[in-house]
Amino acid sequence: MARMKFYCDAERCIECNGCVTACKNENEVPWGVNRRRVVTIKDGERGERSLSVACMHCSDAPCAAVCPVDCFYTTKEGVVLHDKDICIGCGYCFYACPFGAPQFPEDGAFASRGKMDKCTFCAGGPEETGSADEFRKYGRNRLAEGKLPLCAEMCATKALLAGDANVIADIYRQRVVNRAASSLAHGVELQRQKFRATPERERTRTRGSEG
Amino acid sequence: MTVTEFVDGPLWYFALAVFFLGIAWRLVVILANGWRGDLSRPRRSGLTGSVRALFSRFAPAPGIGRRIGLHLTGGYLFHLGLFALLLFAAPHVAFYAERLSLPAWQPMPHWAFVLVSELAFIGLMLLWLNRVLNPVTRLISSTGDHLSSILTFLVMLSGCLALEQAHEPLRVLHFFLVEVLMIYFPFSSLMHAFTFVLSREALGYRYGRRGVPV
Amino acid sequence: MRHWWVWVWLCLGATLFPPVHAAGPSTDKVLNPGAELWNEVRGRQAAPATTQVQGRDSQVLVNEWGEHFRDYRRQRFVRYSGYLLAGVVSLLLLYHLLHGGLEVTESGRKVLRFELTERIVHWLLAGVFLLLTVTGVVLAFGRFVVLPWSGPEVFAVIASASKEGHNLFGPLFIVALLWFFVLFVGRNLPRLVDIYWLIRAGGMLGGGHPAAGFFNGGEKIWFWILTIGGLAVSTSGVVLDFPALVEGRNPLVLALVVHGIAAVVLIAASFGHMYLGTLGVKGSLEGMKSGLVDEAWAHAHHVLWYEELNRKAQAESSAREQGQ
Ligand code: HEM
Ligand code: SF4
Numbered sequence: 001m002a003r004m005k006f007y008c009d010a011e012r013c014i015e016c017n018g019c020v021t022a023c024k025n026e027n028e029v030p031w032g033v034n035r036r037r038v039v040t041i042k043d044g045e046r047g048e049r050s051l052s053v054a055c056m057h058c059s060d061a062p063c064a065a066v067c068p069v070d071c072f073y074t075t076k077e078g079v080v081l082h083d084k085d086i087c088i089g090c091g092y093c094f095y096a097c098p099f100g101a102p103q104f105p106e107d108g109a110f111a112s113r114g115k116m117d118k119c120t121f122c123a124g125g126p127e128e129t130g131s132a133d134e135f136r137k138y139g140r141n142r143l144a145e146g147k148l149p150l151c152a153e154m155c156a157t158k159a160l161l162a163g164d165a166n167v168i169a170d171i172y173r174q175r176v177v178n179r180a181a182s183s184l185a186h187g188v189e190l191q192r193q194k195f196r197a198t199p200e201r202e203r204t205r206t207r208g209s210e211g
Numbered sequence: 212m213t214v215t216e217f218v219d220g221p222l223w224y225f226a227l228a229v230f231f232l233g234i235a236w237r238l239v240v241i242l243a244n245g246w247r248g249d250l251s252r253p254r255r256s257g258l259t260g261s262v263r264a265l266f267s268r269f270a271p272a273p274g275i276g277r278r279i280g281l282h283l284t285g286g287y288l289f290h291l292g293l294f295a296l297l298l299f300a301a302p303h304v305a306f307y308a309e310r311l312s313l314p315a316w317q318p319m320p321h322w323a324f325v326l327v328s329e330l331a332f333i334g335l336m337l338l339w340l341n342r343v344l345n346p347v348t349r350l351i352s353s354t355g356d357h358l359s360s361i362l363t364f365l366v367m368l369s370g371c372l373a374l375e376q377a378h379e380p381l382r383v384l385h386f387f388l389v390e391v392l393m394i395y396f397p398f399s400s401l402m403h404a405f406t407f408v409l410s411r412e413a414l415g416y417r418y419g420r421r422g423v424p425v
Numbered sequence: 426m427r428h429w430w431v432w433v434w435l436c437l438g439a440t441l442f443p444p445v446h447a448a449g450p451s452t453d454k455v456l457n458p459g460a461e462l463w464n465e466v467r468g469r470q471a472a473p474a475t476t477q478v479q480g481r482d483s484q485v486l487v488n489e490w491g492e493h494f495r496d497y498r499r500q501r502f503v504r505y506s507g508y509l510l511a512g513v514v515s516l517l518l519l520y521h522l523l524h525g526g527l528e529v530t531e532s533g534r535k536v537l538r539f540e541l542t543e544r545i546v547h548w549l550l551a552g553v554f555l556l557l558t559v560t561g562v563v564l565a566f567g568r569f570v571v572l573p574w575s576g577p578e579v580f581a582v583i584a585s586a587s588k589e590g591h592n593l594f595g596p597l598f599i600v601a602l603l604w605f606f607v608l609f610v611g612r613n614l615p616r617l618v619d620i621y622w623l624i625r626a627g628g629m630l631g632g633g634h635p636a637a638g639f640f641n642g643g644e645k646i647w648f649w650i651l652t653i654g655g656l657a658v659s660t661s662g663v664v665l666d667f668p669a670l671v672e673g674r675n676p677l678v679l680a681l682v683v684h685g686i687a688a689v690v691l692i693a694a695s696f697g698h699m700y701l702g703t704l705g706v707k708g709s710l711e712g713m714k715s716g717l718v719d720e721a722w723a724h725a726h727h728v729l730w731y732e733e734l735n736r737k738a739q740a741e742s743s744a745r746e747q748g749q
């Protein structure tokens with residue numbers, strides 16, 4: 001059985017938010033909830049990178065460890081899913097998750113968060129596969145239809161990859177090798193220019209001028 | 212028939228019937244008892260007295276307000292909170308529209324719902340504690356009175372536990388307790404919701420006629 | 426080792442004049458771009474991260490506290506609070522079996538110990554506390570204690586009810602706690618006799634009852650545990666109830682940790698209080714129910730208060746005689 005994984009290639013992601021939109025549309029996610037988000041570091045500075053994150057379907061999932069009602073389960077494909085009929089919307093999974101994946105329909109007063117919602121790797125939920133209930137609560141079950149998550153399928157630059165961990169790892173390894181080769185071809189100097197960290201002095205200066 | 216279906220269906224209609232017929236029957240019996248005429252020469256208008264008594268009794272008699280402060284606060288918090296919840300909590304409004312075919316009106320916002328529940332709760336607990344801890348009220352409380360307190364408390368507690376509105380069994384439990392309360396209502400001291408008017412009228416009429424200030 | 430002072434000076438010199446290369450990072454070193462990026466992702470460099478998606482902490486890529494929270498909850502909180510609660514219960518049980526409850530032969534004469542309002546507020550606080558304890562314990566330990574018995578569907582109902590009940594009763598606890606504090610703080614200020622009382626462990630070491638005022642040292646300690654612990658659960662509880670008060674998720678995690686620890690301490694202490702109030706010291710419960718305690722009870726357990734009562738009664742009666 002394949003173990004499903006996401007991978008986002010920071011060298012390719014162009015922060016177009018196509019994955020965010022694709023997910024929202026495909027799964028008809030509740031208002032105010034985004035199962036996936038693109039985070040940009042050093043926006044507008046040298047060394048800017050973007051990454052698309054959602055649930056990473058951890059092998060040893062922290063969310064499942066802290067859930068007071070134990071409503072998570074891992075499918076044969078390694079996808080971490082949860083049961084909304086059992087979830088009490090306490091928010092503990094959001095505190096424990098490394099990637100801030102769990103989302104709540106409302107974050108209003110009186111801890112009235114509503115049921116937790118998160119990326120399902122387009123694998124639906126515990127309801128009957130393909131049923132209307134499954135779609136309403138968890139979104140599309142594309143995996144059951146033999147398709148991969150739409151966010152990755154839609155990614156224009158193929159920065160976001162989803163699928164069997166081994167295949168993904170191979171693709172990424174290939175990319176790294178190619179990149180290393182190209183940087184060798186252009187000489188070490190180029191790598192220095194491109195990747196050198198912003199000098200400490202300059203960094204403090206830019207931060208100071210911002211404030 | 213599942214428990215849910217029973218509570219939502221037959222038991223609900225039964226409770227509704229007992230509630231309304233029972234109240235009507237109780238009131239009719241009380242009124243049919245008749246009014247023993249007052250033969251004395253009227254000093255003032257009995258009618259004015261009865262209208263005044265209906266409202267003046269909402270405030271404590273002069274001088275005892277401080278002594279019964281807790282009782283008074285609890286009473287007002289609980290009753291006002293209860294009416295606000297009954298009439299303006301969003302799930303209740305939706306229920307009236309759906310099950311009683313009433314036109315839906317504007318419910319109160321969630322934060323107000325929560326705030327009012329808190330106030331009603333603290334009021335009910337104060338009332339109940341006063342009933343059992345105050346030697347006087349404990350002495351004059353019957354089993355029925357305690358049952359009324361406990362049932363009301365359970366109804367409110369189950370309602371607040373069902374607040375997430377996500378788990379059917381909690382709603383059914385709340386609804387079931389409401390039905391029990393409705394069936395119990397006409398035969399208990401909870402009838403004071405209606406009879407307080409009658410007793411104040413009668414007293415006010417008498418006092419008014421005799422010139423006693425009310 | 427004759428020249429030990431050379432070493433001392435060398436060490437001092439090294440701290441005062443550190444080697445030049447440690448003065449600052451050299452700027453023309455090529456950093457590993459992978460490591461660089463990873464540091465940014467972990468948020469270690471405080472570089473500003475941005476995102477189009479609005480939400481709590483949505484700009485944070487990796488939540489550094491997540492693992493600590495998990496570790497705290499699964500490895501520490503649940504385990505150690507389980508030990509504490511079980512330990513307190515077995516200690517009380519052991520004490521009761523070996524020592525038994527205290528009892529005094531009644532005199533039949535009653536004195537007033539608690540006013541009506543005091544009793545009402547005590548039971549209001551106690552009732553809300555019990556509801557919060559039951560619902561809170563379900564949230565914290567239910568997964569390990571209840572869930573295996575009830576199955577997930579039933580437990581989900583219990584847990585949802587507990588969460589809603591807990592959220593709703595929390596603010597009531599704050600009201601009751603403040604009210605209780607105002608009524609009782611005057612009688613709970615520490616006094617010298619309390620220290621003697623505590624040194625002799627309230628007479629548990631033998632040698633008869635040490636003297637105590639209206640409240641003894643142990644009761645005063647419980648009062649202050651309740652006040653301080655109550656403030657801790659209240660403030661953290663308000664944060665958990667109204668997440669909009671804080672930003673990000675770390676304050677919420679902190680609140681949950683404080684809340685859990687303070688709550689468990691309160692619950693453990695309340696076990697002791699409940700034992701002493703019922704089985705441990707017979708006649709105490711009556712005082713909180715009817716407000717009246719037996720004179721013999723008052724003399725045995727709170728002799729200073731009892732003497733004060735007598736003095737007052739005497740002063741009153743002599744005043745009355747003089748007035749006649
Ligand atoms: C005697 C008083 C209290 C006790 C014994 C108590 C106990 C607990 C316990 C054991 C938990 C679970 C903690 C965990 O799972 O780590 C909890 C959670 C919580 N408590 Fe309390 N608590 C008390 C008072 C309060 C108060 C005064 C408030 C609010 C004003 C409050 C609000 C909360 C909230 C919001 C949670 C999180 C529950 C959720 O959202 O799922 N608690 N409490
Ligand atoms: S929700 Fe977070 S912790 Fe849970 S599997 Fe997904 S990424 Fe991991």
Ligand code: SF4
Binds near residue numbers: 071086094115
């Ligand atoms: S929000 Fe739901 S899924 Fe998350 S920990 Fe709480 S009960 Fe579990």
